[in-house]
Structure formats: structure tokens, C-alpha cells
Amino acid sequence: MKSDTATSVAPRSPVATLMAMAAKLQAVGTETVDLSLAVGRVLAQDLLADRDNPACDVSAMDGYALRVADLARGSVAVAGEARTGQTPEVLAADQAMKIVTGAPVPNGAEAVIRREDVQEYPDHIGVRAGASLAAGENIRTQGQNIRAGERVVEAGRVLTPALAGALASFGLWRPRVYRALRLGIIVTGDELLSPDSKPNVWQLRDSNGPALEAMVAGCPWLDWQQTWHVADDLEETRTALADALQECDVVLMTGGVSMGDRDYAQVAVGQVKATVEFHGLPIRPGKPMLGAIGTKGQAILGLPGNPVSVLVTARRLGAIVLRTLAGFEVVDPPVPMVVVDLPDVSNPELWLYRPVKLSGDGAAQILPTKGSGDLVSAARGDGFVEIPPGTEGEASRTYYGWQL
């Protein structure tokens, strides 16, 4: 019987439970790959600046490099041009040199006056009466962004486009990255057929395998190995799990984690000598979720069989374990938020995950749903929000896109 007594102790957050499991896991090994193959992977070394950036004083504007005192004369002779990619020039006394953004500032020049602030003539520039320029103005000084030897970013960062640019800029064209996590998927269920089948009404085409495979495919630090499809059968489940643990760093199982007579996930986990870290979380959907660690430190995540449960538990909670194995420095990174209006009353003891559609910048609508079996609602949404216990109404909520 369910207890009707309200608990006075706040439930442990699901994130805390996953973090506790993650603390027992070690990141996989590393490898050195070409930058073009490292995109979306996790950096396994610090990126240090191999040179000052900028490497010398360069112009921040299109204009004319000159000595500040020469401005007062109202007109300055122009002696050539300082160009990008060429050895810095020497600026003669009383003269200016034309210069473009990024070009090295000529030796002797003190500032750059912007092109739009002068009158340009074939051999000189005219300066507005009273124009002034501080020494150093419109110059990016050598090392102002970073000095040689300083750290640009630490290990454990995912290689974004911006970071890829920085790696190229500082010559780290063969970075050390964590190898991609070998990931296996075990889908359990007597009723599940393949997507190209014609099911009877009491059968389903499996959606959990394709959904998880899609999540992995969009994530370069995950390397999908295989999906095993097994019946609700202990022997089949155990055999698939043992196989998966042989070749994978992490195994995602769907279904079979409840306490029913035909829920074999936990028993199979025990039979392969894995240690259950948690079983059951104060969440909806996804409550029966199970986490275990194999004998070689592999992670096993037992996700419920309902399709929405699979999506939210993998994306929100399983991801913490995946990021830990994959070498991320921050395994539960902060996320942006959206304002949603929770139309029904939240649960005082459960974290809720509700599919949403972004409806405007910083705003989303909770999609009508019939529960964790309602993949239609999830498919129509962009992702989901997390609603902590006992919080209701219109509020900013953390937002998670479906893609990891």
C-alpha cells in the first residue's frame, strides 16, 4: 500500500544520485587525432598559447598609422601602406602609413586614426581641426588577448567551433582528446518489432532503439557499437548484457527495470556481477531508473521502457554518467532557461520532466501529454523542462533540447 503520510524530509535530488554514481567512475583513455576529427570530442589536454596573441601590435581599424603629435599639423603625408602578412614597416618622421585591420603597426607609429575620421588624398590625409588621438588608440597590442605560455582553456572541454578556431590559431592541430565512449544499447520487450514491420494491434515497433541511437549519433564523443533486441527473458537479457559489457564502456538498457515478474534488468545486472548504485528515483516519468557499475568500471543505465521516460532519463540524468566516462570536466553543466506555465499542480516529492515547444525567445509551452507513453507529444516538442518538487505556476525552468 502506498503511504499517505507526507514525508518531512526532502527527497535526494536525482542529479545528486547520479553524481554519486559518477564519482565512482573513471574517464576512458585518450588519443591524438587531427583537429578536423576532434570536433565535438572532449579535449584531454590544456590548450596553451604557443605565442602572444596578437603576436605583434596590429591595427584594430582600417585607417592610417602615425605619430600622435603629427595630427596637430592638420595634414600628414602618406608614405605607403602597412599590409597584413608582411614584415612590419618603419614609419619615417612626419609621415603616416595606410593600414588595414590586422596589419602589423609600423615601427615608430603610436596610434591609428580611422579612415572615416580623415580626408583621403593621393599623397596625404587631412585631419579635422581639433582631432585628437591617444597613444595606442586603435591598436591591438602584442599579447593583449593572451601571452605565450598562458592557458587558453583547460582539459575536459568539448571542442566547440570557437575552441576549434583557438586550437588552429595556437597550432594545436593534433590535439589529445578522450577516445569516444563505446556505447551499447539493449532494448527489451516481447512486444517490440522493427520499424519496417507491420505490427498487430498488441505489438509495437520499437522506438527506443532508434531514439537512443539518434541521441548518440548526434554526439561525436559517443561511439555507438550495437543495439541488442531481447525478449522479456532473463537468459536473453543476461547474455546480451554480458556481451555488451565485453565491448562497451557504457550500456543503456530500456525496459525491464520495474518490479514486475518479467522485469529482468536488475536480476541480469546481478548475474553479471555488476553493482547496483541506485534503483528508483524521485522523478516522473522515469521513476524505476536503475544505475549499476560493471566489474571493469563500465556504467550500466537501466531506463524504463516508456519512450518519453527513455528520452528524458538518458538526456537529463544518464548524461551525467556518460560525461564522466567521456572525460568532461563539468559533468552536469548549467543550461539556459525558458518561462513556462505549468498548467497542473506539481508533485511535492517528484522532479517532473515535461516536453515543451519553444514558443518565443525565452518562452515555451508545455505540450499536452497523455504521459510517458506519449511519444507524439515528445516528437512535436523541441525538448523538455525540469520542474523541481512542489514548484508550480509560471516560472523560468531549466531547458533541455532533445539532443544531448
Add this chain to the structure above:
Amino acid sequence: MKSDTATSVAPRSPVATLMAMAAKLQAVGTETVDLSLAVGRVLAQDLLADRDNPACDVSAMDGYALRVADLARGSVAVAGEARTGQTPEVLAADQAMKIVTGAPVPNGAEAVIRREDVQEYPDHIGVRAGASLAAGENIRTQGQNIRAGERVVEAGRVLTPALAGALASFGLWRPRVYRALRLGIIVTGDELLSPDSKPNVWQLRDSNGPALEAMVAGCPWLDWQQTWHVADDLEETRTALADALQECDVVLMTGGVSMGDRDYAQVAVGQVKATVEFHGLPIRPGKPMLGAIGTKGQAILGLPGNPVSVLVTARRLGAIVLRTLAGFEVVDPPVPMVVVDLPDVSNPELWLYRPVKLSGDGAAQILPTKGSGDLVSAARGDGFVEIPPGTEGEASRTYYGWQL
């Protein structure tokens, strides 16, 4: 000379300018691919439900299927089990059947009582005095999520993990998707060397090529063809642009878009008979950005040469054009927000893009930066925020991760 007169007309937003260009473009063709290859691509057909979902009445809980009136007797005989993946059973009068979540409800049963709400014995269940159950309780009725023939999602959606699950569930295992955009990159600059080079102080390793290639690599609906590296030379620029337009749907150029003597992007665009749609936007960084359309409807985006300008203009504005060509229904989708505190005064006429690091859920810190050349600051960040003209201080801002 720059005018000091304040304009009384609000500048046209950069998004409006890009949307106007996008309105002249047509989406690329379509192709049919296996679901496993369609992840992250853009759906080119509606997804219709090929069957009711659920396809028959199924249990929403682990428990016992029975007739409601039988509850009053306090004890009900249990006659077998309704299992997933098996033909629905027939429930005899005065009896209950054990049932698991997702299993078809036996013919004759009116509701499911949850396992935790009964006492279980080998051949019957005991029911708490006064227990009541409405007809239909804990049953997911046939078609409650969607009816056969109804639309799950419309064309023009990107294939998320949730949508991939829905495609599998409704048997669309070979969806029609837009073909991936063929994308070329032209990097201009006399000073640019490859990432594995040892530059002199007046030279740079190119970071714009690797940054854009990384953005494309993380985006399955984009298909990178080639990166051309050209000097600040009209002939080289025009030749590369003509080549790129032969094989690409969209060409991203970096550098050469200012009004300097060696900025050849606009001239080259004219020489290949492309039409300039805009040149210059009220943004910082990225102000000289250029948009043009080639004779066969190809998009040309001329991005400034500074690395941060390249990242923000491609991610925030170029993306609108890319999504249009790629078949997205919504080409400027809403995004979630973060609260940031703008430490300096915003510009009354410019949209600002500032690299940020997420510092907590729904919160970010604007990173100290030396301007559009400061790739170090961008690399340390998770993405950037957009700050509309004349808005200052602590506020929620739209957030864009670096990855498209």
C-alpha cells in the same frame, strides 16, 4: 566623417535583413534515406500516424485488470496474466487478470488497479475496504495519443532523437528528407597560414576555416565540400568564388568585406554576376557582413575576417539563410535565455554579440574581451548572447551556443 547626429529611426534589425534575403531563396531538393542516416537532417514530408497510438487499449500501470463492480467484493480471483506482445485475452466474469504496463487490456476489463493498491495472493487479490476505481482508470485508451491518419509533425522539422523515435514508431523507416546543403568555405587573407605552420609575428595561423568547418561538421544537414584559401587578391578571390558556386548551394567567405583597397569580396561577387542583397549590418562585431545570391540561387555570405565576427555572424545570422536553403519550416527559431549583467553601456544603434560562459542554470557571465580579434575569450565561452540596441544592465538575453 561619421555623423554625430542621432538617428530618430530605429535601425532595421539584422534578422529582418537576413529574413528578406532568405525570402528570395528556395530549399534544395529531397531524397529518401534510412532512418539511421536521417538523424539531424530536415524532414521533407509530414509524419502521419499509420495506426492509432496506442493501437489498442493498454494498461498504464503494473496491476490487475478487472470489472469495476467486482472491487466491492473485497477479493477477486486472478485468472492468468495479460502480457505484452500477445493477443488480448478475454476476462471471465468475476475475475481479474494480472497485467503489466503496456500490455493489452483483456476484453471485458474496465479498469486496472495498481499492484501497490492490492494484497497479492497466489490465486486472488485482496482489495482494501472502500477502494474505488473509475471505469477506464489506469488504461491508456486506443488512439488517445493520436488517431491513424492524423499528422504527428509537419515537414521542415529537424530530426531530433524524439522525432526519430516517432518515425520508427509509425513505420516511417525511410523518410524523405532535404538533401544536405553543399557548403563551401573561402578564407581570404595574405597573412594566413595553416594550423601546422610556424608563423612569423606578422602572420597568423588561419582559425576561421577550422571554426566554420567545425560548425558544419556538427550539423548533419550541412555537407562541407571544400575550403579554398586565397590571398587578398581579386583574381584569386573571383576564381575561388566561381569554383565554389559551381559545386555548392552556399558559400561562406571570410575577410575582404570591408571597404578597404584590398577588400575584394564585393567586387568578386559582382564579377560572378551575383546580386548583393545587403552589405553592412547594425551589429558588433560583424558590421561589414555581406549577403548575395548567385545566378543559380546559391547563397553567398561574406563574413568579416575577425574570428569572433565569423563565429557570431555565421551562427546567429548566416544560419537563417542556411536553414532556408536546407528546408527548415522555422528559419529563425526561438531560443532559451540566460540572465547576464552587461558591464558596459550598450550601443543605441547596434545589436551586440558578446561571448559568455554559463555560470549557473539560466545565468551566464559576459567574458572580458578585447574585441572581435579575441578568439581566446570566445574559446573560453559556451556561446554568446545577443543584446539589442540601447538595452543595458542585468537582464535575460537570448543565448546561442557556439554549435549551430
